[in-house]
Every structure is written in C-alpha cells, then in structure tokens.
Amino acid sequence: MTARPARTGAAGLARAAATGDGGPAPAGPAVEVRDLTFRYPGAQRDSLTGVGLTIGRGDFTAVVGGNGSGKTTLCKTFNGLIPHFWSGTYSGEVRVFGQDTTTTGVAALSHRVGYVYQDFGNQLVRPTVHDEVSFGPVNFGLADWRERSEEALDLLGIDALRDRYTWQLSGGQQHLVALAGVLAMRPDLVVVDEPVAELDPARAEEIYRRLTDINRRLGTTVVVIEHHAEFIARYCKSVLLMADGAPVWHLPVEEAMARSGELAAHGIPAPQVVRLARAVEPEGKVPLTVEQTVRWLDGRGLRPAPGPGTPEPAAGEPATGPNAPAPQPGPVVASLRGVRHGYRDVHGGLTPVLRDVELELREGERIALVGGNGAGKSTLLRLLTGLKVPRSGTVEVTGTDTRTARPAQLAERVSYLYQRPEQMFLADSVRADIAMFPKGRGRPDTDELVDHILERVRLTPLADRDGRTLSGGQQRRATLGIGLAMAPALLLLDEPTSSLDVATRDDVIAMLEELADRIRCVVVATHDMHLVAEWATRVIALGDGRVLSDSGPAEFFADVELLERVHVVPPQITVLGTALGLVPPPLTVDECVGRLPVAAKEAGA
Known part of the structure; x- marks a missing residue:
C-alpha cells in the first residue's frame, strides 16, 4: 500500500x-x-x-x-x-x-x-x-x-x-x-x-x-x-x-x-424566525437564529406552553397543519413491487442503489421524496418513467408494466423534469420547447395553454429566448413550464426548486395546485424542507436504498432520530417549535404564531 x-x-x-502562494497578499x-x-x-x-x-x-x-x-x-x-x-x-x-x-x-x-x-x-x-x-x-x-x-x-x-x-x-x-x-x-x-x-x-x-x-x-x-x-x-x-x-x-x-x-x-423572504418576530413586533431589533428567538420570546413572556396545542380552525375553515386529517387515498397511479436496482462500474462491479422497494403512489397525493445525497431518489424517479427498468421487481404506471412499453409511449402518462434543467431544451426558444409536446399531440388550445404557462412561470418577456441562454433560475422555471404543458397523470420533479428564488418557488407550488385536476399525482425529489413542510401531504424517506419512513410531514419532522439518519435538517420554524417543546412541531410561521400566548391575548383584546 x-x-x-x-x-x-x-x-x-x-x-x-x-x-x-505568490508572495505577500496585497493590502486593500x-x-x-x-x-x-x-x-x-x-x-x-x-x-x-x-x-x-x-x-x-x-x-x-x-x-x-x-x-x-x-x-x-x-x-x-x-x-x-x-x-x-x-x-x-x-x-x-x-x-x-x-x-x-x-x-x-x-x-x-x-x-x-x-x-x-x-x-x-x-x-x-x-x-x-x-x-x-x-x-x-x-x-x-x-x-x-x-x-x-x-x-x-x-x-x-x-x-x-x-x-x-x-x-x-x-x-x-x-x-x-x-x-x-x-x-x-x-x-x-x-x-x-x-x-x-x-x-x-x-x-x-x-x-x-x-x-x-x-x-x-x-x-x-x-x-x-x-x-x-x-x-x-x-x-x-x-x-x-x-x-x-x-x-x-x-x-x-x-x-x-x-x-x-x-x-x-x-x-428573498426573511428567515422564518425573523418573520415570526415581525408578526409579533412590527418594529425593532429582530432575532436571527433559533437560540436568539427562544431568548427573545422569553424576554417578552411569550413562550408557549410545551406539548400539543394547535388551535382549532375557525368556523367554516378547513383544518390545516399537522392536525389536519390525512387526505383519503385515491386509486393507485403507480406502484413499485420488490424493486432492486444498481449500476455497473467500469470494472464490472454492481453498486446497489435500491433494495426491495415496495410503494404505491395514489391519486391526489403530493409526495415528497427525501434522503441524503446518493440515497436513490433520482434513480427511483427514472424507473417510474421507463427510461430505466429495474434489475428485479416490477414498476407499473397507470396499470402498465414499464418493461412492456417504450418511454415514448409512457410519456403520455408520466412526465419527468430532470435535475439538470439544460437537458430539457430542444428547440430554439422557450415558447417552442413548452409547446412541443401538446403541439405534437395535436392539442387544439396549445397557444392558449403555452401563453398561460409562460405567465405562470414569469417568462413571458423571455419566451423567444433560447432556454440554454437563460440564467439557472430562469432555466428551472422554463423546464417546469415544459412539464406542466404535458399535463401527465404522474408528474415527477427532481429538485424543482433548486436555484429558484422563493417567490418563484411559491409560483411553482401554486401551479401544481392549479393543475391538480389534470395531474393525478405529483412526486418531488427534494432537499427543500420548506417545500416539504408547506406542500407535501406524504413524505417518503429513502436511506441505504430502502424506504425508511412513509408518513405525513408533521410525523416525519417530529422523528429526530430518522431526520439524522436521512441527513435532513427541518425548516427553521420547526426547529424553533421543537426547542419550545411544541408537539407536533409547527410547519409554518403562521402556525407557530398561532400557538404563541400573544395570539390568545390579541384574540381576546
């Protein structure tokens, strides 16, 4: 050796x-x-x-x-x-x-x-x-x-x-x-x-x-x-x-x-603890970290009582947050049965990525796929598209075994947005790339659909630019437009909010909600825990090539041991809630503010 x-x-x-490495560094x-x-x-x-x-x-x-x-x-x-x-x-x-x-x-x-x-x-x-x-x-x-x-x-x-x-x-x-x-x-x-x-x-x-x-x-x-x-x-x-x-x-x-x-x-919204502080006090110095916020709340007598305590919704309002009832599962859109997959290296050895994965993805679900780098998230998405087939086991999409259909045929049912946005650009303009699929399928309202999507992703002024010349964030928005124009039964997104400002991320969430009547199930592989907390109804955590957890967001973020195992750090407001002893921890700033004593005082004022 x-x-x-x-x-x-x-x-x-x-x-x-x-x-x-080249003499004294200059002053200035x-x-x-x-x-x-x-x-x-x-x-x-x-x-x-x-x-x-x-x-x-x-x-x-x-x-x-x-x-x-x-x-x-x-x-x-x-x-x-x-x-x-x-x-x-x-x-x-x-x-x-x-x-x-x-x-x-x-x-x-x-x-x-x-x-x-x-x-x-x-x-x-x-x-x-x-x-x-x-x-x-x-x-x-x-x-x-x-x-x-x-x-x-x-x-x-x-x-x-x-x-x-x-x-x-x-x-x-x-x-x-x-x-x-x-x-x-x-x-x-x-x-x-x-x-x-x-x-x-x-x-x-x-x-x-x-x-x-x-x-x-x-x-x-x-x-x-x-x-x-x-x-x-x-x-x-x-x-x-x-x-x-x-x-x-x-x-x-x-x-x-x-x-x-x-x-x-x-x-660029301020950190969640800053937004919480501003909700309580519109002016003055604000805390920047969880530790500072705990002291800030204590100094104002606003520490909430530990334990459960999510307020009930007002009359006529739907329940939200961790106490909201789980949505009723719909019909199965896709399934993985006993799926094992891995990749050969140049020496012929097999590196396993997925091991005996069993999953059912159902209509109406918003699924966040989480896990550390190399956990197999992107591989699982590619198996669902038919671009890859498992080494063993079965993958079905809307009842079709992916081994029996070509990816081009499955594209009518499943759309996959790549982790690298530049791979999605084939035409000479953003407008042409978004229009490619619906136009190729003879959709009569293609022009109206493309105009609507361009507006939603805030790219109308850049519609005639080649997608490869856009900034990273603009490219990400353009690829989202391409996927949304396909209106598949199953939409798969690999890190869709990477490189996006938060305003655009919120637009992405709004677009997905708006197209819920045409897209039966959405799966997002993501490291964005704000997206998980604010959007997902189901969180599937991968680790060591296996499904380690399949739960709702509140339950997922409350499992400290699991979070460490899958290399997840919860949203800042959730970390604050845990530090304050709130069970389950809050997922949003509004939810946390609603559990502070000041909210009760203001309600009674």
Whole structure:
C-alpha cells in the first residue's frame, strides 16, 4: 500500500492565506467594482448597469436578488470570465486584490479566485474524484499538489469518495467535489454560486460551516450567491441586494435581515424566525437564529406552553397543519413491487442503489421524496418513467408494466423534469420547447395553454429566448413550464426548486395546485424542507436504498432520530417549535404564531 502524504489541513491553507502562494497578499479590499456595465452578445438590454461595489478582505458576503437580477453575471467578473470568455459589451473596472481583471488572464486570477459554478457538473473534467480535486494544482505544476488535494478532500469530508468516478456521483456529491477542487488551489477569494443546490440539508449546513471556518480562521474572503435567508442570517457578515443589474444596497447582515419587507419584495423572504418576530413586533431589533428567538420570546413572556396545542380552525375553515386529517387515498397511479436496482462500474462491479422497494403512489397525493445525497431518489424517479427498468421487481404506471412499453409511449402518462434543467431544451426558444409536446399531440388550445404557462412561470418577456441562454433560475422555471404543458397523470420533479428564488418557488407550488385536476399525482425529489413542510401531504424517506419512513410531514419532522439518519435538517420554524417543546412541531410561521400566548391575548383584546 502506498503511504499517503501527511495532511496539514488548516495549517496548509493558513500558509496560503498569508502568502497567496505568490508572495505577500496585497493590502486593500478584495473586490473593487467601478461603473461596471455589461451586455451579453445578442441581448436586448444590459445585464449589469453602472455597478459600483467594494467587498472587504475577509468579508463573507451573500449576493441576493431575484432570478435574472445580475448576481451570477457580476460574480463572473471577479475571476475574469467576463470579459475574457464572455466578450459582450463591457465598460468600467473590476479589481480583485488590486489586479485589473481586464488585463489579468483567467489562469492568473485562478490562483487567487476560486469559483464553484451554478452548473457545477460541467466543471468536473477528470474521471475520478481524486484526479478532479488535484487537477488544478497539478495543471499549474505546484510541487505540493498531493498535500493540497488531501487536505481539500479531508476538509469537506469526502475522502471516502476519492476513488469513485465523478459520473457515478449524485448531484450533491459532485457539488462537494467541485468545491474541493477549488479549495485545493488555496484561493484568497472563494465564490460559490448556490452553495446548497442539490445538497441534502445536513450537507448544506456542513458546507456553510466549512466556508465559515476558512473565512474566520484563515481570512479567506467568501462570496456566495444565495436564496436561503436562514443560511445568510447565520453565517454571512454582509448582504448585497441586486435588482435590474445593479446593487440596491450592501449592508451588514443584521441590518439587511431587519429589512424583511424589502428582501421579500425582491423574492428573498426573511428567515422564518425573523418573520415570526415581525408578526409579533412590527418594529425593532429582530432575532436571527433559533437560540436568539427562544431568548427573545422569553424576554417578552411569550413562550408557549410545551406539548400539543394547535388551535382549532375557525368556523367554516378547513383544518390545516399537522392536525389536519390525512387526505383519503385515491386509486393507485403507480406502484413499485420488490424493486432492486444498481449500476455497473467500469470494472464490472454492481453498486446497489435500491433494495426491495415496495410503494404505491395514489391519486391526489403530493409526495415528497427525501434522503441524503446518493440515497436513490433520482434513480427511483427514472424507473417510474421507463427510461430505466429495474434489475428485479416490477414498476407499473397507470396499470402498465414499464418493461412492456417504450418511454415514448409512457410519456403520455408520466412526465419527468430532470435535475439538470439544460437537458430539457430542444428547440430554439422557450415558447417552442413548452409547446412541443401538446403541439405534437395535436392539442387544439396549445397557444392558449403555452401563453398561460409562460405567465405562470414569469417568462413571458423571455419566451423567444433560447432556454440554454437563460440564467439557472430562469432555466428551472422554463423546464417546469415544459412539464406542466404535458399535463401527465404522474408528474415527477427532481429538485424543482433548486436555484429558484422563493417567490418563484411559491409560483411553482401554486401551479401544481392549479393543475391538480389534470395531474393525478405529483412526486418531488427534494432537499427543500420548506417545500416539504408547506406542500407535501406524504413524505417518503429513502436511506441505504430502502424506504425508511412513509408518513405525513408533521410525523416525519417530529422523528429526530430518522431526520439524522436521512441527513435532513427541518425548516427553521420547526426547529424553533421543537426547542419550545411544541408537539407536533409547527410547519409554518403562521402556525407557530398561532400557538404563541400573544395570539390568545390579541384574540381576546
């Protein structure tokens, strides 16, 4: 056995932070942007307009804003991709650690700036995980490339994946590998576009803890493009709000989170504990974490009595929340009987993914499929489409065994929206992609249907753009439009809210509800626990290739041992409810507010 080099971990990174691997790091801010304007080739308007911005050395900045606000375009100027690779109309100045990005090449900048892209799968270029992580240091001829690779693998806790092929990994695992490859270069600035995209909640927390660690201990400047306000409130130091291609403000995180109404107007609702505090006190300082909120409530005498206590609905109103009756099951839409499946590696070995899965999916159900990265969620969805058939067992969709029908025939009954949105674009415009299926089936109201869906996904102004040229969030909305136009009996969505701002996520939920009369059953594989809490009527948890739990959302989130096993972190308001001793824990902010003593006082006022 070949001995591995000793790992220096933070020590090695600390040396890099001090020297930048190329001499003393220059004084001054990490990023300076002056009067920056940029327009993509062929675009009708500027993506960035007169941007002025300073990010200090050692800052941990969250860049927020609605889809298409210019967040990703701005960050691509930090490593020189704009203007060196995207050669649109460019004016202004960007300096990173004093270097002008227009006169410094991307290769030179990559020593100081590490970037994990929104489409992180496309930046993996080597066959195995270890090869990928070491690619940057090896490519630049760095003598300590082994040490760098080992410490990056160790830092992110993915050493066990070192010999796996990158194409065998789940999306979340690929994301971690992409970040490890960046950290192996020991950059002074790390930019991560959607850090928690496609990661299970436990891994998402770990990513932010790791980024916080290198920021605090090593002084590495961190910039994240983020839609999740809870992560921003807990880990970031400042917030940059973007709209229409320009900064609205750049503020310390406490001040930014206090502007909850303004953030919500830009598609970034405040953390759930902030919204709860604002429901109680419209003005004043707000707590940012669960621990702070417990103390905040105690200081106002508002701690609810522990135990059960969800209020009864008002007369004439339907029961909601965890005490609402479970919907009556309808006819079976799809079933899996004794399903086993796995994948062959290049050496011929079989890696099992699903083991003896037994499930029935019924009409009217809103099913959330949850579990850690690599648990088999995407594989299960593909089996339901007929794109893959199980190695043993039976999969049936509307009574048809998927072994006996081609996927094209099953497409009339089941629609699958891929985890990678760019795979869904076949035509030269979003409108044509959405119209493709209903038009091909001779549906007479295709034009009206397409117009309605474009409006619902808020893409009418971009209807004639090629879907592959849209931002990540816009692409996700377009693929949802493609799936909804198919109006199948069974709709399968793989991470449908990844990269979406919360306003668009709410639109997605509204669209699914609106089409309930045409779509008999919806299954969503997701790491978005807010979606699970607010939308699902049934939660199926996968782990070790098996169904570990099949229950309602309240029961699922109340099982602490199960949550840890499937790498799930509940929504912030549910964690707060558990800390307050509420049984079952609340699933929404409104439900939690209704269980506070202040609600009873106001009702009696």
